[in-house]
Amino acid sequence: MIQTIDLRGTPTTPAALLAAVPRALTTVTSASDIAAELIADVRARGEVALLDQAERLDHVRPQHVRVPAEHLVEALAGLDPAVRAAVEETIRRVRLASAAQVPPAVTTTITAGATIRQRWQPVNRVGLYVPAGKAVYPSSVVMNVVPAQIAGVSSIALASPPQSRFDGRVHPTILAVAALLGVNEVYAMGGAGAVGAFAYGVPGLGLDPVQIVTGPGNVYVAAAKRLVRGQAGIDSEAGPTDILVIADAGADPLLVAADLVSQAEHDELAAAVLVTDSVGLADAVAARLVTLAATTTHTERVTAALSGRQSAIVLVDDLAVAAAFSNAFGPEHLEIQTSDPEAVLATIENAGAIFLGPHSPVSLGDYSAGSNHVLPTGGQSRFSSALGAYTFLRPQQIVSYxxxxxxxxxxxxxxxxxxxxxxxxxxxxxxxxxxxxxxxxxxx
Structure with missing residues (x-):
């Protein structure tokens, strides 16, 4: 099912490792032309374009692009109590972690009568994207909204695709969490068109342009974010998910395989990569993947992701090379399941989020760790970071002489x-x- 890439005994220069990194054929670049057309359509035709795109791409024409306030109230009233409790606890945890990301104001005295004040000023208005294609992501509402609120953003707009099974409304759980967080400007629009609408505004909807667009999505959302950068800021190009696990002979093959499958179920283009210096572990994980893929709920999706060119088991000579390969890959999610994870961590430079040890799976970060799950994908962690309160802050230097x-x-x-x-x-x-x-x- 999953391919094996054997790098043992081969050159391990940064260039050689980067060339060995498995990637999907469908890239952000290849999606740019379509994304550009969708954005241009929204700029030209506004709300009508968004409705037409919803009908064509989401298979439903919503009655309202801007969600009426009563829909938010109804959704919150109907939210499952167990889900509400889980959401509220995640909100609490993400607030704690996000608050630590706000730097204090600092005044530096250069000499008598000469000061430089460093302050962190929030942007005024942001557009937050929450996907809802193959799965529904109320957790992404939390991960987008909470850091913006902690940063002090005063105007928050949220978009999520309309759902055919809910008569063109945004998924009620997404609406409920938005309402729980006090977000009342919500739009039933998805994909590249939604990103374009945020960046350029839609006067007919009363949708004013935003300063920053954030949130995960498919490859077309990632392409659209790249295209609007300059008109608006973005967090990173958070497209199809990826996970890389560094593991040694002592790792539990079932846990490693389960974590690879957990990310593969997102999308056929999801990347699941194991890097190990143990042939025995590699063989055991490969066998477990076959079993788990056949029995998981989204069998076809998982099988496609694991069989794709973007997924692999990579054999290396030692953990130093494993870390170097990971740095070349630039994973969105990096798990370190080794006998001494801290030692490996010391050699890691590039990763969106890092999970240490067998009891810190990526699923924990997706929901309840307190860390943010909106992360750079497709190698973007080599130069981008996770979404955080700092995403919405701008450092400003105030000079007084x-x-x-x-x-x-x-x-x-x-x-x-x-x-x-x-x-x-x-x-x-x-x-x-x-x-x-x-x-x-x-x-x-």
């Missing part, structure tokens, strides 16, 4: 301006130190 403090560096500024052939820069400083008559000032 007295006359005396400025005078102390005036000669330096003049020297720089001369060296760069920008004399007006220096003149703007020296103008502050001439007498009133020379400066052309008048007095009453």
């Amino acid at each position: 007295s006359r005396e403090a400025l005078q102390a560096v005036a000669a330096n500024i003049a020297a720089f301006s001369k060296a760069e052939a920008l004399p007006a820069h220096g003149d703007a400083v020296t103008a502050r130190f001439v007498d009133d008559h020379t400066a052309g000032k008048t007095s009453n």
Whole structure:
């Protein structure tokens, strides 16, 4: 079912490892043309385009693109008590973890009369995307909304695709969690069109453009986020999920296989990768995958994901090479199931979220760890990070100098301006130190 990539005895340079990384043929780049068309359609035709796209792609034409307030109230009233309790506990945990991501304001005194204040200013308005295709993700409502609220964002809009089995409404559990969190601006729109609507606005709906678009989705959502970057900020390109497990001979093959399957059930393009220096573990996990794939609920989806070119069992000479391969892969989710996970962790540079030991599965992070599950996929963790309160914050430097403090560096500024052939820069400083008559000032 799952392919084996044997890297034992082969070069382990960063370039060689990057070339060995398994990836799906369907990439964000390949989805860009379609995503661009959908975005352009929304910009040109607004609400009508969103309705037409819903009918074509979600197989239902919603009665309302903007969700009426009563739908939110009804959904919250009908929320299963057990689900509500689970959601409320996850909200509590994610709030705690998100609060730790807000840096304090800091004032640095450079010299007497010269200070630089560093403050973290939230954006005013964000658009949060919650997928609902092959599965429903009320947990993603929590993961999107809570960090934005902790950061101090004052205007939050949320979008999720309309559901044919609910007469074109957003899934009631998603609506219920939005209501629980106090989000009342919700739209029944999905995919690249929703991302475009957030970035450029839809006047006919009263949907104002947002400053940042966040949230996971399929490859077209990821492509759309790449396309609108510049018009709006984004968190990362969170497309089809991936998991990489580093494990040694002491790992439990059943647990490793179960964790690979847990992510493979998201999408046929999901990547499930085991990297190990143990042939015995590799063989045992491969056998377990066959059994689990045949008996899990989403057998066809899991089998397709595990059989795809993006999934593999990778054999390496030792755990140092395993860590180097993981850094080249840049996993969304990294599990370390080794005899000394902390030692391996010390060599890890790139990962969206890291799970240590046999009792910290990715599923824990998906729901109840307190960490955020909106993570960079497709190798994006090599330069992007998980969604957090910091996603919605901008560091701003506030400079305050007295006359005396400025005078102390005036000669330096003049020297720089001369060296760069920008004399007006220096003149703007020296103008502050001439007498009133020379400066052309008048007095009453």
